[in-house]
Amino acid sequence: MLLPPDRQNGILLKRYKRFLADVRMETGRTLTVHCPNSGSMRGCAEPGSPVIISHSANPRRKYPWTLEMVQHNGIWIGVNTGRTNGLVREALEQGVINDFGTITALTAEITVSGQSRLDFLIESSTGSTYLEVKNCSLVEEQIAFFPDAITIRGTRHLMELAALRSAGHGAVVLFCIQRQDARCFKPAAHIDRKYAETVAWAQGKGVQFLAYQAEVTPRAIKITRKIPVHLE
Structure with a gap:
């Protein structure tokens, strides 16, 4: 399964309200992204972790970016x-x-x-x-x-x-x-x-x-x- 082509790297600042996360982009900008994971994300939601987010072209979405992966100890983890x-x-x-x-x-x-x-x-x-x-x-x-x-x-x-x-x-x-x-x-x-x-x-x-x-x-x-x- 290929990820959407429109994706970016960033750094996880925090995950909160279960379905939201703040990510700092390489430009220094902070984005609030959708976090499609209802679990606790124990072990893969540490602030400072590298992440990959993808962009949706759906104009109805309040948060067009989605958290796809988090890296922990050098291992990429699919969290979507x-x-x-x-x-x-x-x-x-x-x-x-x-x-x-x-x-x-x-x-x-x-x-x-x-x-x-x-x-x-x-x-x-x-x-x-x-x-x-x-x-x-x-x-x-x-x-x-x-x-x-x-x-x-x-x-x-x-x-x-x-x-x-x-x-x-x-x-x-x-x-x-x-x-x-x-x-x-x-x-x-x-x-x-x-x-x-x-x-x-x-x-x-x-x-x-x-x-x-x-x-x-x-x-x-x-x-x-x-x-x-x-x-x-």
């Missing part, structure tokens, strides 16, 4: 969660993610209840599978963690997937790790114990968990490899 599903779809269509057999149909944004939608329904040679994608930007000691803040919505998705699995469908959570310094994935029990406990419960009900890592550069982001998931 609006790109995550597109990355996964691209990897599914290109066969980089090959856990589902031969895919015959791929439908996005599937309503499964009055409360929830899941990211994809995959029809393949192995049957139908509901897939929920989670963006992962937190890495500590080479371990990728999700979530980076308490997530009631994420826990609800696990319960929905367990119910779908009990009804005979495939049910999978895929963690998309948008940085290259992780060697494995674990649920972040030290941040949201309820979520981690629900992961273990959902696994017992037959829900599967996958983790794929993306190569993140200032020009593009691309899922490249599967890494181990440790749920103990």
Whole structure:
């Protein structure tokens, strides 16, 4: 996935109100940009960090610039969660993610209840599978963690997937790790114990968990490899 061609480097001054960030440009000008990430951005929102922002030509946007990447310890981290599903779809269509057999149909944004939608329904040679994608930007000691803040919505998705699995469908959570310094994935029990406990419960009900890592550069982001998931 290529980033928009109209992009600039800058320095993060602060991230605030969840969806806003102030960035100092190379010219010295300070811009307020949209931060499309509802998590805490723990470990990737330090003031003084190099960032990449992209410009939207949409005249209706109050903040035309978007925070795309933050660099931490020399590693670029994709923080625009609006790109995550597109990355996964691209990897599914290109066969980089090959856990589902031969895919015959791929439908996005599937309503499964009055409360929830899941990211994809995959029809393949192995049957139908509901897939929920989670963006992962937190890495500590080479371990990728999700979530980076308490997530009631994420826990609800696990319960929905367990119910779908009990009804005979495939049910999978895929963690998309948008940085290259992780060697494995674990649920972040030290941040949201309820979520981690629900992961273990959902696994017992037959829900599967996958983790794929993306190569993140200032020009593009691309899922490249599967890494181990440790749920103990």
